[in-house]
Every structure is written in structure tokens, then in C-alpha cells.
Amino acid sequence: MQRKKYQVFTPEAVVEKMLDLLGYKGELIINKRIIDISCGDGAFLVSAAERLIAECKNKNLTTKEIMEKCSQNICGIEIETEYYKKCIKRLNEVIKKHFKKLYIKWKNVNNGDGLLHSEDNYDFVVGNPPYISYKDMSSEQKEYLRNNFLSCKQYRFDYSFAFIEKSLNILSDQGKGCIISPINMYRIKSGIGIKELIRPYLDVIVDVTEDNIFPRVLTNPVISVFSKTKKTNEIVLLKRDLAPRKLPRETFENDINLFINVGSRRFGDYFSVHNGVATLYNEAFIVNSDSDLESEVLMNARSPKFSRFNLNKKIIFPYLHSSGTINKIDEKDFFEKYPNCPN
Numbered sequence: 001m002q003r004k005k006y007q008v009f010t011p012e013a014v015v016e017k018m019l020d021l022l023g024y025k026g027e028l029i030i031n032k033r034i035i036d037i038s039c040g041d042g043a044f045l046v047s048a049a050e051r052l053i054a055e056c057k058n059k060n061l062t063t064k065e066i067m068e069k070c071s072q073n074i075c076g077i078e079i080e081t082e083y084y085k086k087c088i089k090r091l092n093e094v095i096k097k098h099f100k101k102l103y104i105k106w107k108n109v110n111n112g113d114g115l116l117h118s119e120d121n122y123d124f125v126v127g128n129p130p131y132i133s134y135k136d137m138s139s140e141q142k143e144y145l146r147n148n149f150l151s152c153k154q155y156r157f158d159y160s161f162a163f164i165e166k167s168l169n170i171l172s173d174q175g176k177g178c179i180i181s182p183i184n185m186y187r188i189k190s191g192i193g194i195k196e197l198i199r200p201y202l203d204v205i206v207d208v209t210e211d212n213i214f215p216r217v218l219t220n221p222v223i224s225v226f227s228k229t230k231k232t233n234e235i236v237l238l239k240r241d242l243a244p245r246k247l248p249r250e251t252f253e254n255d256i257n258l259f260i261n262v263g264s265r266r267f268g269d270y271f272s273v274h275n276g277v278a279t280l281y282n283e284a285f286i287v288n289s290d291s292d293l294e295s296e297v298l299m300n301a302r303s304p305k306f307s308r309f310n311l312n313k314k315i316i317f318p319y320l321h322s323s324g325t326i327n328k329i330d331e332k333d334f335f336e337k338y339p340n341c342p343n
């Protein structure tokens with residue numbers, strides 16, 4: 001099946017990290033419901049099921065009871081039938097691994113539209129929502145989102161905003177949510193709606209912009225952890241090995257811009273970069289390719305004009321290349337070593 005641009009699944013290490021941030025561990029999870037409203041092939045649900053089964057076993061629940069807990073408490077929705085089926089298959093493999101031939105009906109994992117989900121009061125909400133930019137949405141999609149989601153009322157909103165808003169709406173008063181999404185929602189004008197909705201509930205933002213979580217995908221992701229419990233006036237910002245920073249809730253987005261270095265993924269990691277050279281005096285530096293200057297100091301020269309007139313030219317390159325660095329050749333050494341070069 002051809003993957004769409006927004007079907008970028010979460011790697012296992014990140015899934016585990018997010019479930020930890022969510023606090024989805026320990027015996028408390030046995031009676032709590034967790035949901036991913038855009039669950040793909042089940043990255044979060046599979047790990048959650050593993051954790052749930054381990055806790056149930058620790059508490060000596062019977063196999064039948066464990067099955068019921070899984071069926072009741074692991075919840076997900078995926079719109080693409082192929083991925084939904086794959087998700088169910090992966091969940092069944094977890095069951096098979098622990099209980100041999102038993103079969104379970106995952107009654108709360110469904111093939112459908114997560115934005116239309118009508119149940120709420122979930123204890124844990126987790127996810128990596130689909131990112132579809134405004135320009136890539138159909139007019140019907142835009143219209144639907146504009147009419148149904150506060151985060152999509154104005155500007156050029158992203159599809160993911162509606163999923164984050166929905167995740168907030170279906171969380172119980174004691175529940176906790178954890179979403180990975182592009183940092184842009186906190187920085188760009190069109191993110192204003194979702195930013196204002198999530199602001200009162202944010203507990204922690206984890207800067208993972210430098211972790212290259214989704215190779216070859218041009219998003220700078222952050223993990224947001226939120227809950228509806230009583231709040232302080234600060235949001236904690238975590239970044240790799242740095243000490244946690246506390247940011248004022250009302251203005252945290254200004255600090256994010258200073259603190260999170262989104263420039264760490266280079267354009268050159270994705271594209272081959274070549275810069276032009278301005279000699280400022282071509283007559284001195286550009287020679288014909290059959291010139292008798294020493295070949296070690298000549299490089300092929302390209303320019304629109306040379307291409308247009310099919311000219312074979314060389315440029316004098318008075319540098320030494322070694323181990324990936326380029327060093328200038330001392331002027332005196334240069335003329336001694338390359339006597340044919342004009343002085």
C-alpha cells in the first residue's frame with residue numbers, strides 16, 4: 001500500500017518514551033482506558049497492550065480477566081482500512097505471544113474517523129496526528145474543520161490541530177495526554193487557535209527537534225504533555241541532557257523560540273549544496289582548459305555563460321584539500337610550487 005505523506009509512524013523508542021511521559025505504567029493502568037484517535041498500524045496501542053498485560057500478570061489476574069482488560073481499555077481509531085487491519089493483526093500477535101492460541105475481540109479499536117468519535121472521558125490520550133497542511137486539504141475538509149473545531153476557525157490551519165483539540169476534549173478531568181507534533185503549532189500565526197486551547201492544560205514540552213525522529217520528513221517535532229488537573233503558572237521544558245527549564249505559561253511560546261534550536265537539521269542533509277564564487281576579476285582567475293598552468297591548482301569552472309557558449313574553462317583554486325577541510329596555500333609557497341601561475 002502506498003503511504004501518504006502524513007502516514008509517518010512513530011518509532012518504538014519514541015513510543016516508549018511518550019508512554020513513560022504519560023505515566024502509562026504501574027498497576028494503576030489496569031483499570032484505565034487509553035486511546036489513540038489516529039492509531040495507524042498501532043505503534044502506541046501495541047506497546048500499551050504489552051504494558052497492560054505485564055501489569056495484569058503481576059497482579060495475578062486470570063487470563064480471562066486480562067483479555068477483558070485489553071478489550072475494554074485499549075482503544076484506537078484508524079481511517080485507512082489497511083492500517084486498521086495491520087493494527088489488529090499486531091495486537092493479536094501480542095496476545096498470541098502471551099497466551100498462545102487465544103483470540104480476543106478488540107471491541108474498542110475501530111476503522112473510522114477519529115474526529116467523529118463520540119465517546120469521551122478517557123484516562124490517557126496519546127498520538128501522532130496526521131499533519132496535512134492547509135494547501136493540501138480539500139475544500140470539504142477545510143469547511144468541515146472550520147465548522148467543527150475552534151482551532152481551525154482562522155488562518156491556514158493544519159489538519160493535526162483538529163486531532164489535538166479532539167484529544168483535549170475526550171480527556172477525563174483526571175486524565176493525561178501526550179502528543180507528538182510539529183513545533184510550528186506553537187510558533188506560527190495559524191497555530192494561535194490550538195495554542196490557546198492547549199495552553200491552560202500543558203504540563204511539559206519535550207524538545208526532540210534534534211533527535212531526527214522522522215528521518216527524511218521535514219518536521220521539527222516536539223512532545224506535548226497535558227492534563228486537566230490544577231496547574232502552576234509554569235510549563236516545564238525538557239531538552240536532552242539539559243536541566244529542566246520552567247517557562248511562564250502565558251508567554252512560553254516566546255521562550256520556545258529562543259530555547260529550541262530548530263536550525264539543527266541542515267538543508268545540506270537533504271540536498272546537495274553548491275555555492276557560486278565571485279572572482280571579481282575573471283581575467284586573473286579563469287583560464288582556458290588547455291592552459292599550461294599546473295593541473296593541481298585548477299578546477300573545472302561552470303557558469304551560465306560558459307554553458308550557453310559551450311566554453312571549457314578552468315578556475316585557479318589556490319587551496320589544499322585535506323580530510324574534509326580546505327586550507328589556503330601560502331602565497332610564497334604557491335608561486336614556488338606552481339611557477340606557471342601568473343604572479
Ligand SMILES: C[S@@+](CC[C@H](N)C(=O)[O-])C[C@H]1O[C@@H](n2cnc3c(N)ncnc32)[C@H](O)[C@@H]1O
Pocket residue numbers: 006007008009010036037038039040041042043044077078079080083112113114115127128129130131
Ligand atoms: C502520523 S500517522 C501516526 C500513526 C500512529 N499513531 C503512529 O504514531 O504510528 C497518522 C495516522 O492517522 C490516520 N488518519 C488520517 N486521518 C484520520 C482520521 N480522520 N481518523 C483517524 N485516523 C486518521 C492516517 O491514516 C495515519 O495512519
